[in-house]
Amino acid sequence: MATQRETVDFGIDLGTTNSAIAKAEGADAVVIRNNRQREFTPSAVYMSASGNVHVGDAARARVEADPDNACAEFKLRMGERGEHMRFKASGRSMTPEDLSAEVLKSLRGNVTAGTGESIEAAVITVPAAFSLDQCDATSRAAALAGLEFAPLLQEPTAAAWAYSVRDAPSKAFWLVYDFGGGTFDAAVVKIEDGEFTVVNHAGDNFLGGKRADWALVEEILIPKAEREYGLRNLSRDNRRAAGNIAKLKAAAENAKIELSQSEATDVLVDLRREDGELVDFHHELTRADVEAVTRPLVETSIALCRRALAESRTKAGDIERVLLVGGMSQSPVLREMLADPTEGLGIPLDHSLDPVTVVARGAAIFAGTQRIPRSLKSKPTAAPGTAALELEYAAVGQDTDPLVGGRARDDAVQDWTGCTVEFANRESKPPWTSGTVALRPDGGFTLRLRAEENTKNTFAIVLRDRHGTPVATDPTSLTYRHTGLIGAAPTLSHSIGIGLSDNSIETVLAKGTELPARKRTVTFTTVAVNKHAGTGLIRVPLVSGEHPRVDRNTVIGRLELRPAEVRRDVPAGSEVEVTVSIDTSFRATAEAYVPILDEEIEIDVDLARSTAPGLADLRADRAELEHRYDDLRERASEVDAPEARALLDRFDSQDTLSEVDRLLRQAEIDPDATATCLVRLREAQTVLDGVEEHLELPQIIEEAKESLSMAKEIVQQAGQAEHRADLRRAEAELDAAVEERDQALIRRQTDELRTIAVRVLDESGRLPVVVFASLEHDLADHPSPQVQRLLAEGRRSINDGTVHQLAAVNAKLRSHLPDEGSGLDLEGQASTVRGGDRR
Known part of the structure; x- marks a missing residue:
């Protein structure tokens, strides 16, 4: 169903533990509550025997009671191939994308229930440390959930958007400290000239609150259950203990949250012994217990913050404030450690916005700046007597007098001479009108609006014919949000490069590159491809990551040209030009051009990761x-x-x-x-x-x-x-x-x-002699009589002073050296290109 909205307006925080959706309103955003009137929904899915899917609190409870048919915390496996969860009762299985899509459908349903609107577009946030394959999987989940347009936004950037509508400085650095349920991100945000941009980030996709939960379970609750309650084999690697483990994990998570406000709390759960008997497990968990397991995680997060600062060449003293994001940031010990100048960063902490919903709110504010593609909007083919207006303008900006251009279209009107258009903001104080603006004969017009600062302005549109009679229009109004601070272009989270034959990387697009981006680089083949002999292979791996070695990064694409696929022989040292493009939602494309073949070949960018090893x-x-x-x-x-x-x-x-x-x-x-x-x-x-x-x-x-x-x-x-x-x-x-x-x-x-x-x-003129000496050393023991004759001929040339003949001898000897491609894993993963120049 096409939408009438001009801008996306809805933002979703698709979290590991909880998810939330918010809607842009005025200069800010409001979080939309679910059917339980909560601002967030647990990212959990339960499937009944009949195949009915349930999301949220009910599903989260089932993770403990019925772990064979419910699951949570699947976000971290986004991008992996294969199924993630097989629901035993129904026999169905779902991938991480399928599961995330169910959460997104539930959030869409909250909007419909709360506002009556069915949305087809929303901004979705991803951790800054998410790799390209994980971002791509998030986009696929959005499509499965019925979101036809779903720009991605990094979570630290979303948090900066939420804080940007408040008292933002004209020039400063912020540090976004985002400690969620499953991931951690530290992002350095630069504010200057009315724009903010993320200049660097460091993160860990496996550092989150769930690690503290598991530490409480494994270090405190399980030992007591085994020691004092007679339970045996309570471990995560024992499938028969899955139900008990799930109950303890949920209890630990709830206790951790409660201990943010109190010094002690009781853990009370029913556990089942191996003989089937239920026991009432009880343990008093204290804030000190939580602090003990949290401290190592916070220390790791602080180290990542320091790395982000160092890489961006900023110091703690340069940072105006630390913006706290994510449920874990509510922990008292975390805040204490982070604020300490020796143990932590010594930077003032800002937690004036709810850390659990701030990302969704920021995503919605950003969504209010994103125009919905025309293909998703109701087409301006209005009813008879209604003029369709094609409008061009910025949906958000720092101008208080934004420029609007447009054109009126109506099959019944060929000449718009004498017609006028007027824009009016009746809610402003005082009310404002543009006055009548004459249309050009083709229906075109331009004018400037007057916008109130730091709010969303709605302008009613009045079109009049040459007689002054109002004409119905589609759309009937225009919205523009003024802001004093606006986000700059997104940046690339992980470098993209070409794997070379020596296991090093030729970086094409570096981490931190502004998006969208497109860049070309030139490599050279190390292996000759002989079409008629059927030998050789050109392989160009495309990798993502920051490790200096190819095999420590993620392969996201690969060009392979075999002898049967080329029109002519390709000698070693031939150029292969590789161009990589990436858009603002981190979708990557790549193509290669081989000049000697005069062919451009698309590189298959496959962003689905292989199933985890056994x-x-x-x-x-x-x-x-x-x-x-x-x-x-x-x-x-x-x-x-x-x-x-x-x-x-x-x-x-x-x-x-x-x-x-x-x-x-x-x-x-x-x-x-x-x-x-x-x-x-x-x-x-x-x-x-x-x-x-x-x-x-x-x-x-x-x-x-x-x-x-x-x-x-x-x-x-x-x-x-x-x-x-x-x-x-x-x-x-x-x-x-x-x-x-x-x-x-x-x-x-x-x-x-x-x-x-x-x-x-x-x-x-001495080079042939030196080259011959090297060849003689390498081929001295070669069994071929022809090689030995060539070596003898070369020695005679040197003795006789006829050095000019050595070049021909050297060329013949080179052909007997071991194949430059021998030993390469031509059927495996090894690259057959190098960087540098043609030498």
Whole structure:
């Protein structure tokens, strides 16, 4: 059904624990209550044996009583392939997108019940740390829920929108501290020249209030239930204990909330023994208990805040205030730690808006700035005698005299000369009118309105024919919201790059890039593709993430060109131009252009993640992690590498292996634990990657010094003035790179030194001799008689002084070197392109 609204107006906070929907009204927004008159709805789904779906409080209660047919906290698995929940009674299964769609349908139903309006458009929020695949899954859930237009907005940005309608400064920095039920985001917001923009963020998709809940269950409630009530095997990896565990988890969550206001509360639940007997479990939980399990989580969140500040080159002293968002931010110990200048950030805290609904309110305020696409609105083909108005204007802005352009259309009117239009705001004080504005013969007009500040202005439209008689119009009014502060363009949450053959990444669009964005980069093939021989493969992986290694990031797309798919041979070193585009809702597209083929090929961007690995694979990864740690610890003890030892000490202090072991135990039954375990393993391997790089640094520096010595000798013997100048510059840059201990830069300068040496040898005519010496070394033991004849011919050329013949010999010898593509995982995931230039 098409809508009559000009702007979206509705914003949804699709949360891990609870969800809410709000509607833009005036300069602010109001939260729409559900059928229980609550401002938020639990993100839980229950399915009866007949297949009827229930969402909200009733479903949340069923998670405890009937865990085989109800589920919650499925947001964190958005984007994964395959089913998430199989409802035993009905036999049906649902993906995370299906489950989220049911929550969105419920929120849409709240609007219909409360206002009588059926909405087809809403802004939906996502955590800033959400990856592209998770954003894409959210968009799919919106479509399944009947929302035909659903722009995505990052949660910290939504919170900034909510606070922007209050006493916002003209120039300042804010820090949005968003600690929700399942995720944490820290975002640095810059306010300047009437705009605010998120300049950087840091987050953790698995750091949320649910971890505190589970800690209370596992560290306090389960031990007491087993010790004093005779229950056995109460663990998350025991499916038979699922009902008891769910009850304890819900009780812990409720107690945690209550302890924000009181010092102690009673946990009372009915638990069932293995013999079927019910026992009345009782435990007095105290605020101190909650503080004990919350502190480590808050410490982690503060570290992420500091990282966000450091990466944006701001200090705590630059931040005017910290905006508290999310249910966990109501915790007294959290606020105490965060405000402390030593333990926390020492920045004033602002919790003047309800942290549970502030994101929905901000999303609605932003939604009031978003025009609904014409395809979703009632088409301006009005009834006979009614003129259709096509209006062009900004729905929101800082101008108090916004410009409006438009055109009147009516099949019965060919010439609009003598007709007028008038806009009037009868609610303003005093009432305002534009006066009559003459239409052009084609029905077009432009005029300026007068808007009251910091509120939503509605202007009635009056169209008159050449006789002054009013003519009915569609639409009949226009709305414009004035604001003193407006959000700038959204920014990219995670970098997008191309995986290269050396397992490094060529970044195309960096984290923090304003959206929409489009950029092209050039790579070069490392493998020749021979059409007739059927050999070779061009593979260009597209990845998302911040890790320096390809295999630590998420592959979101892949170009693969096989011999049967090309029109001609593609030699190694051929260009492959890759262009990546991403819109304001984080939807990515990519295409590649291969000049030698003169073909443009769309890269399939598949944002659905593979199903999480099985427990056997995770356990094998854990064993490999420990083995790698032991090896690196031993190597670090043998060399002077303080940075490597510091990283290993950090690895120890975080008790990484123990945490992975705990997650592996939980993963027997909890799919979220599987996903979290995979993330933690990847993070741990990344730390060890850093250790490995620091351990390699002495060797890299030694290789650089050898290359410098070689280049100096060659330039001294055969170089010209320009070569000596290039060498001095390259040596100075190498010294700076060594001083900074920047491995990538050291490698780059080492390559530059070698390039200078090769150029001197080439220009002096000595390069063929040097190349032959290298080939002779590599092929000395080659079994082919032809290779041995070529080597003998090359040696004769050098002895006879006929060096010019060496080029042909070298070309023939190169063909006998091992295939440049051999050893590559051509049927697996490895890239077959590199960065740099054609060399």
